[in-house]
Amino acid sequence: MRDVEVSAPGKLFVIGEYAVLHGARALLVALDAGITARAERSRRWRLVAPDLGLEAPLEHVLPDSGAALLAASVAAARDDLCIAEAFTVIVRGSTAASRRKHGLGGSAASAVAILGALMAARGADIADEETRSMLFSLALSVHRAHQRGRGSGADVAASVYGGWIDYAAGEAKPRISRVTVPADIRVAAAWSGVASDTARAIAAFEPQAHLRPLRAILERFWAAIRAVDRDAMLCEIEAYGRKLESFAAGAGAERIARLSAAARALGWAAKGSGAVGGDCAIAIGFGDRDAGGLERDWRAAGAQPLDVSVAVDGVHAVCAKSGEELHA
Secondary structure: OOOOEEEEEEEEEEEEHHHHHHHHHHHEEEEEEEEEEEEEOOOOOOOHHHHHHHEEEEOOOOOOOOOOOHHHHHHHHHHOOOOOOOOOEEEEEEEEOOOOOOOOHHHHHHOOOOOOOOHHOOOOOOOOHHHHHHHHHHHHHHHHHHHHOOOOHHHHHHHHHHHHEEEEOOOOOOOOEOOOOOEEEEEEEEEEEOOOOOOHOOOOHOOOHHHHHHHHHHHHHHHHHHHHHHHHHHHHHHHHHHHHHOOOHHHHHHHHHHHHHHHHOOOOEEEEOOOOOOOOEEEEEOOOOOHHHHHHHHHOOOOOOOOEEOOOOOOOEEEEOOOOOOOO
């Protein structure tokens, strides 16, 4: 056993949210705004989460607290991997954008980082594809249990594999593959200032009314990806965003619509990312887009532009060290 630190990226949905819950293909991008988890050998199992103001023995973390998923991830690694030696697990956002709830997939990244750290502490190579497959399965199980069976697992896949991810939930098991996008693609994101209620948004989604048009847009989008048709890609991203806006309501949805409109006025394709009703707006463009002007207009609309970039590598070990000192 060894002390080790692991980082797992966050994510944004580029296209395909909601429809992915019903078997459609979604495109996600992994972001450097993720979560790091450090596993240090200890005399007892402890969980430390500075962003949540938590430092406690694992068994003292309440099941209805904000750290419940973190504790469940530690417990799953301990039990499923049969780890006999105790660890203190320290979990924090890797960037300023991921130290608060900004809709960047922090919960999935937390599960992946914690499980990855404890797997690596046990001697596993988390860069190995077979190990990553096992890590994905375990993280998906823990995350879905925390979400009470909801969610596609796409955010877990982005955290494990990184880069641009083509994801479909599937009946037997998820289908995950990396996507090659044009090298001049540009991604920008902004926190709307209004958090969305993902569980409520999923429950309110009406497949009978909305799924068919979303699927049609996705079919055209993936055809544009295959043809490397930049204009068509942007057109379908924008069409998907407008369709999401058509069945959203409330202050958060109105804010996302304003942010998307501001980006479109500058030539970007823009939409909300993830659950409708708040969280982040995402803008996609190619070549020399006016990122400065976009950030200015987003701030004027009351949003917070996020300093994010694509995380190509997925979950990875940051550092590891040997030593004999145990922590209380």
